[in-house]
Amino acid sequence: MNENDTEPTQADVGQPGTAVRLDQGHLEGAGGIPERFANPGLPPHVNRSADLGERAARRAERQVATLFGISMVAAVIFLVAYFAIDQNTYRFIPGIGQANLSNVVLGVTLGLSLLCIGLGAVHWAKTLMPDTEVTEDRHPQRSSDLARGEAVETIMAGGDASQLARRPLIKYTLGGALGLFALPLVVQLAGSLGPLPHADLSTTFWRKGMRLMRDPELTPIKASDVTIGSVFHVMPEGIDKSAHFLEEQGKAAVLLMRLDPAVIQVPKERSWGYDGIVAYSKICTHVGCPVGLYEQQTHHLLCPCHQSTFDVTQDCKVIFGPAHRPLPQLKITVDAEGYLVADSAFREAVGPSFWERG
């Protein structure tokens, strides 16, 4: 039953189906908001079965004691198992299969022991400990007027005694000293955030003329080694001598694939490769996982972290998933001995986007 049904004559009440102002609706009778809502108070206290009968209380006591008892038994089994079960015993355990018996028994008994202490304590609190509702009124926050006046007087007297108002030179130099003292603290904090990245995010170890090397053996690759359908995981020549090997490795990883040149749809991709051999950064442009899952039939490259999919026949364009940019291509060619070499460094930053990249 709403306002419209009970008081159809009131002029400013909305028509059926239109919104009603808050102070007009929702109250049966006169409408409007009362001066003061009555305190509904606490719901009546309901006694638990353990409060009413000694038998129920004793049963709850037994249940709590049983839980604590199970905990004790589990702890004892843990202690026995710790010494009795050989560390290299493997047994069939239902739900797990063949597993190390000692680890399973120790884990299960220790967990059960702790769990039963908790269950027992909660059950004890819920069934036997008093559960009557209690209210405690908050005391007033405001101090008495006398105390407030005294506090103001004390502060004013201190200010007068220090002669701050009379001697402005002290006031201003103190302000300056305190303000400047904050700067050394702030500068230390800002300075200890680590070195600036400079161009580290935009550049990799790759330089023109570097050979493409197999990862992890770091042996050079001849163009004739790369047959159609092959995939090679590649690192730049000399990366093992880099001072920051792991950081450089994380940026320079490259995936080398050979496709039938006829299936490559982008002229730039064909000309940056060599006879259908193309090299792409292995670092996903989404959040930098290694994009290594190459399907040689569909020529799709899949990132295992968030399923971004790149089409190698279309210059590694994103065809699915959260990645935003295509994988950067490394321009390659062959040297006089027939080994694959980089024809230039990466022309764009590899890996995920960052602020200054634009």
Added chain:
Amino acid sequence: MNALASRRRHPAATLLLLLLGLVAVGGLYALMAPKPAHAAEAAADDVTAGNKLFLANCATCHGLHAEGTKIAPSLAGVGAAAVDFQVGTGRMPLAGPGVQAARSDKIKFTDAQIASLASYAASLAPGPSVPDGQFTKGDGNIARGNQLFKVNCAMCHNFAGSGGALTRGKYAPSLRNVTGTHIYEAMVSGPQSMPVFNETNLSPTDKNDIISYLHDLDKDKNPGGMNLGNLGPVSEGMFIWVFGLGLVVAAAVWLGKKAA
């Protein structure tokens, strides 16, 4: 019956009905699904015998001269290794159309028949041959095999060789309990979505090291606890979200509920 009828509005009743229905449908399917036909017998171990087997069992899809059709690739140049792998692991003949042929324990040909088929495929055009036993024994350097596996294989086949998902329903299969010969053949022939790892990419010694590592994984014993398929964060996350959080929620409800 009355007891059943009175409980028909129980919250678990819908779930139970659904479960019963699923079990019934699954059971019926298993009973009525078409069974693969048994392959014809053959004895001679040569190209002619292989050709006969091919015409009887494979030509429907791969074409009369193994030239390939719309639904199946040409077999020219795949070599004996590809045939030994596909037929020897029960992937071929294909049980039914799908995105990918699955490994099967029901090998439909004898070893001699597989060898005939392989020699027929090898006679079409040069391709990788079945590796000799020297590099498939798995007696190589396990640590080096692990390193090579992590770089070249683990992104698809998972760090523990349990396999993983690819795009559009395709997947990298589990590498547990696969013979050294079949692992070797898969690397040189690049079956289905897998790229080729030829002898210049991973030398025979490298391949033997990888096989050694995988065989060592097969022998790995469970130190205790459920491994949840060794699938990494996906299955583990699923478990903790469903069961871990479920338990926490149940405990919170129990703690917050009034006793009376």
